[in-house]
Amino acid sequence: MSDQIIFIKYSILIWLRIVRLGLRHGPVNMVREIRRYDWLWYLLKVNGLMRRMVRGRAGLYREAICLVIYTVVCNIGDLLEGVFLHPDRLIMNEDMVPTEIARAMGLNTWTTEVLGILLPMLDPIAMEEYIDASENEGIPPDICSLPKSTMGMALKGKLPDVLAIVASNLPCDGGMASYELIEKKLNAPIYRLDVPFNFYNDRATRYFTEDLKKMIAWLENCTPGRMDWNRFRDICERRNRMAELEMEIWDMIRTRPAPLAAEAVYLPHLWHFNICAGSEGSLKLYERLVGMCRKNLEEKKGAVRNEKYRAVLWNPPFLHFLDIFSWVERTYGVTLIIDSMTYNSLPLIDTSSPDSMLRGMGNIIMQGPMARHTRGPAENYLDDIFRIYRQFDLDMIWVAGHVGCKNTAALNGVLREMCREAGIPLLILDYDLSDPRIVTHEGMITQVEHFMENVMKAERLAP
Amino acid sequence: MGSTTGKAVILDESGIVASCIVPSEIDPEETSRNALEKACAQLEDLKGYRDLAYLVGTGYGRNEVPFANENISEISCHAAGAFHCNNEIKTIVDIGGQDVKGISLNGDGSVMEFAMNDKCAAGTGRFLEGMSRIFRMDLEQFSELSMKARKPIAVTAQCSVFAETEVVSLLAKRNPPDEIAAGIQSAVAKRCFTLLKRIGVRPRVTVTGGCAKNRGLVKALSKILDVEVTALPVDPQIIGALGAAVFAMRKGR
Numbered sequence: 204m205s206d207q208i209i210f211i212k213y214s215i216l217i218w219l220r221i222v223r224l225g226l227r228h229g230p231v232n233m234v235r236e237i238r239r240y241d242w243l244w245y246l247l248k249v250n251g252l253m254r255r256m257v258r259g260r261a262g263l264y265r266e267a268i269c270l271v272i273y274t275v276v277c278n279i280g281d282l283l284e285g286v287f288l289h290p291d292r293l294i295m296n297e298d299m300v301p302t303e304i305a306r307a308m309g310l311n312t313w314t315t316e317v318l319g320i321l322l323p324m325l326d327p328i329a330m331e332e333y334i335d336a337s338e339n340e341g342i343p344p345d346i347c348s349l350p351k352s353t354m355g356m357a358l359k360g361k362l363p364d365v366l367a368i369v370a371s372n373l374p375c376d377g378g379m380a381s382y383e384l385i386e387k388k389l390n391a392p393i394y395r396l397d398v399p400f401n402f403y404n405d406r407a408t409r410y411f412t413e414d415l416k417k418m419i420a421w422l423e424n425c426t427p428g429r430m431d432w433n434r435f436r437d438i439c440e441r442r443n444r445m446a447e448l449e450m451e452i453w454d455m456i457r458t459r460p461a462p463l464a465a466e467a468v469y470l471p472h473l474w475h476f477n478i479c480a481g482s483e484g485s486l487k488l489y490e491r492l493v494g495m496c497r498k499n500l501e502e503k504k505g506a507v508r509n510e511k512y513r514a515v516l517w518n519p520p521f522l523h524f525l526d527i528f529s530w531v532e533r534t535y536g537v538t539l540i541i542d543s544m545t546y547n548s549l550p551l552i553d554t555s556s557p558d559s560m561l562r563g564m565g566n567i568i569m570q571g572p573m574a575r576h577t578r579g580p581a582e583n584y585l586d587d588i589f590r591i592y593r594q595f596d597l598d599m600i601w602v603a604g605h606v607g608c609k610n611t612a613a614l615n616g617v618l619r620e621m622c623r624e625a626g627i628p629l630l631i632l633d634y635d636l637s638d639p640r641i642v643t644h645e646g647m648i649t650q651v652e653h654f655m656e657n658v659m660k661a662e663r664l665a666p
Numbered sequence: 667m668g669s670t671t672g673k674a675v676i677l678d679e680s681g682i683v684a685s686c687i688v689p690s691e692i693d694p695e696e697t698s699r700n701a702l703e704k705a706c707a708q709l710e711d712l713k714g715y716r717d718l719a720y721l722v723g724t725g726y727g728r729n730e731v732p733f734a735n736e737n738i739s740e741i742s743c744h745a746a747g748a749f750h751c752n753n754e755i756k757t758i759v760d761i762g763g764q765d766v767k768g769i770s771l772n773g774d775g776s777v778m779e780f781a782m783n784d785k786c787a788a789g790t791g792r793f794l795e796g797m798s799r800i801f802r803m804d805l806e807q808f809s810e811l812s813m814k815a816r817k818p819i820a821v822t823a824q825c826s827v828f829a830e831t832e833v834v835s836l837l838a839k840r841n842p843p844d845e846i847a848a849g850i851q852s853a854v855a856k857r858c859f860t861l862l863k864r865i866g867v868r869p870r871v872t873v874t875g876g877c878a879k880n881r882g883l884v885k886a887l888s889k890i891l892d893v894e895v896t897a898l899p900v901d902p903q904i905i906g907a908l909g910a911a912v913f914a915m916r917k918g919r
Binding site: 616619653657658660 | 739864
């Protein structure tokens, strides 16, 4: 009963946040925005997503997932207010470029890829029309479907107008190439951060810090934003605190059974560290998550009722099939402990001076999980996987084998051999990041069933 | 329950006492009933499949067999069946009617790792059926034809549709049919090789599934893998069903 009340409570809060957006912008203006940005309709499906995600989950674990989804909705509300109410201060940033600097400059940000990440979560088929639009304009079908989706949105005029765009040479060729098209379609100036190939040295850090300074000067030149170092320090300090809290969660989830898991662990990082790190709302979320995690730990309660296997997910999560983890928990007791996007080994920023803050932020960009994993050397990818396997006392490795990711396709062959030698069960689950037509949900489930039945010799749990 | 045939194996303490292969019907339940009734008819003291101590279903249609005590994945069953025949087997290539699997075995015959192609017809029994049709032969004749070749002609197309076009062109240009047939066997073997690379090839290697009866393919596979392919003492087409029977023996005891 209390589980149902939790769901209803957060459903109501989510609706109130959506209504607030409509009221602040005005119903007439809102109708105009919906006509231009028809993807806004998808946001109304958020409670459906929450219902799918909490299926079979109870207690604080359930509440943590509801809370995370609610905070994501709140943040989307803030982002949309930036787009609708303050377009004169709006810039676009690539998902590998953190928003902290722009926010310290008093600018509003819109992460270009945010809809390609968010909409498939809400409706698995949401990106199909944009992927098709992109391919119909001659974009090669075999590049990653995330940049294809984003380019499709740009081609169909579904991205907001912005003053400037900040991108980088991360994480892959497809991503980089997409900004040629986006720049032209939006007719906005672009600054491309140049992340050095060999970044584990002082020279690279110095070079990149200078590049960030140039980016700030460029933004000051083409937007009304002005760098406020005190505001930047506040953001960095809150970000540091978020990272410390996240590490507390990591410490606690090493315990068997893990007190929190899956979306309660990876979704906060995916959203709050990439879209709004260092915001007050994000910090509050992490404080609450730590509290919930600690309470479960003290009461020796596992998030998953019957934790039989502990897994890590490598590569971005299955955006159009996030509820695969609630299914696999119920079916086999597989508990997703952590994922590669969450695992960041260099999270803290020295806030003693503007230079030190930029150095810290630069290192986060250069050495962030996906950045260092997809650019080489291979050790960055492989070492992290085996370190995480030991650190979190795992039983298996899952790789989200996104067929559009050439960078990781080659690495997975090496990974297979290394896992075989180490005797670690490995599931490379073939799928497409944004397009469920490539591998259907049924196809994904079949792969998991084959792996669990044949390699893990697992029996299905009683319903 | 395979895509093209249904197989049944009855096992007792002495070994295989009955087995049969029947063509697949549209309804997997009907196929399984046919196969079981045919196998049971081979044993005088068995009135029907309901007298069996334990019944395990496997294959793509296994979930549609309501009278089975249990359903087990064909991957585990092929591993158990091959290991039951020869406990030195470490790698299996299962080439069935509609998919190809590579299976790596632990020392106890359980599955260590597997890789499968169930998305594309190229390299499967369906592909070979299509190819033999071009030659107006059955699969056995096609296999024997390929064995006569001294130098296979490379068939480069990976896709079964394009391969057909390529083979028709090669025949029209009056290339020797036996060498084209050997080239086709080699192309299928290369696809299996790619799949096996994912799981690693460890001797002893065996081939199971209906296509294991294709001697030309086994020869090409052995050449491409650079490893001797171990023949099993049982019809390779019933290895999956045998594995299911092995599991049934363990459970039924």
